[in-house]
Amino acid sequence: MTVESALRQGFKLLEDAGIPAPRLTAEVLLCHALQRERSYLYSHPEAELNDNAWLHYGRYLHERLQGKPTQYITKKQEFYGREFRVTPDVLIPRPETEHVVETALRLAPRARRVLDVGCGSGAIAVTLQLEMGATVFATDISEAAVRVARGNAEALQAQVWFAVCDVAEGLAEARLDLLVSNPPYIPRGEEAGLQREIREFEPHTALFPGPTGLEIYERLVADAPRLLSPGGWIVMEIGYRQEEGVRSLLRRGPWQDVETIHDLAGLPRVIAGRCGAVT
Numbered sequence: 001m002t003v004e005s006a007l008r009q010g011f012k013l014l015e016d017a018g019i020p021a022p023r024l025t026a027e028v029l030l031c032h033a034l035q036r037e038r039s040y041l042y043s044h045p046e047a048e049l050n051d052n053a054w055l056h057y058g059r060y061l062h063e064r065l066q067g068k069p070t071q072y073i074t075k076k077q078e079f080y081g082r083e084f085r086v087t088p089d090v091l092i093p094r095p096e097t098e099h100v101v102e103t104a105l106r107l108a109p110r111a112r113r114v115l116d117v118g119c120g121s122g123a124i125a126v127t128l129q130l131e132m133g134a135t136v137f138a139t140d141i142s143e144a145a146v147r148v149a150r151g152n153a154e155a156l157q158a159q160v161w162f163a164v165c166d167v168a169e170g171l172a173e174a175r176l177d178l179l180v181s182n183p184p185y186i187p188r189g190e191e192a193g194l195q196r197e198i199r200e201f202e203p204h205t206a207l208f209p210g211p212t213g214l215e216i217y218e219r220l221v222a223d224a225p226r227l228l229s230p231g232g233w234i235v236m237e238i239g240y241r242q243e244e245g246v247r248s249l250l251r252r253g254p255w256q257d258v259e260t261i262h263d264l265a266g267l268p269r270v271i272a273g274r275c276g277a278v279t
């Protein structure tokens with residue numbers, strides 16, 4: 001079996017099963033089986049796969065056909081130009097979430113103390129630490145997620161302080177300049193409408209906070225003035241129908257300069273605000 005025919009067969013299997021981007025997926029899985037870069041596939045179409053590579057490729061194709069996301073098979077996902085290790089214990093970092101990073105860097109470029117609530121793989125916390133050189137804290141309710149995030153921080157040489165806790169409970173007054181979060185925000189009722197890849201493979205604690213989807217924002221926005229220094233920023237990713245709900249939570253507190261950032265699809269994706277002096 002050559003590289004070229006392996007690709008062709010993989011492509012056909014994936015395409016027939018209706019898997020999106022079948023060509024790219026076959027290439028990524030074959031690269032993973034061969035432990036090679038993608039350019040190798042094109043420079044060596046006649047190379048013979050050894051038994052081991054063939055076996056692995058077959059297993060990866062099978063897993064993908066069962067609905068497992070490619071990133072959980074290869075155990076990696078790029079985010080803001082860096083490679084993060086991902087396991088089924090953490091949400092796969094989405095490109096849209098880079099808007100959280102961009103917004104934080106724009107609004108609070110000189111933040112010295114930063115907290116990421118619900119850090120998952122650590123993509124946001126690690127990225128902000130490396131981009132800003134700030135002191136970064138990160139929490140997650142899942143101990144397994146914190147283990148993955150800690151591994152990413154170590155591998156990318158970011159200094160992040162991790163704690164396993166629910167939202168920011170147990171964190172003392174933190175004098176933060178910046179609080180960021182991509183919390184779970186999908187309303188429970190929308191579970192059935194999600195893609196199989198998400199619904200059956202991604203951690204439900206990272207996706208569903210409760211019936212409205214606003215449950216974590218309620219707690220986070222209420223707790224944030226305690227954690228932020230006056231003038232500190234909150235930057236949160238939101239679901240596509242949550243702008244009004246999250247804005248109304250912010251109206252109840254000492255928030256100023258509230259803005260919504262839209263993603264490349266034109267959907268509201270990030271809400272940011274500045275904490276006024278607590279009276």
Ligand code: GLN
Nearest residue numbers: 182183184185186206207
């Ligand atoms: N953006 C994710 C999705 O659409 C949800 C992430 C989250 O709930 N924070 O699947």
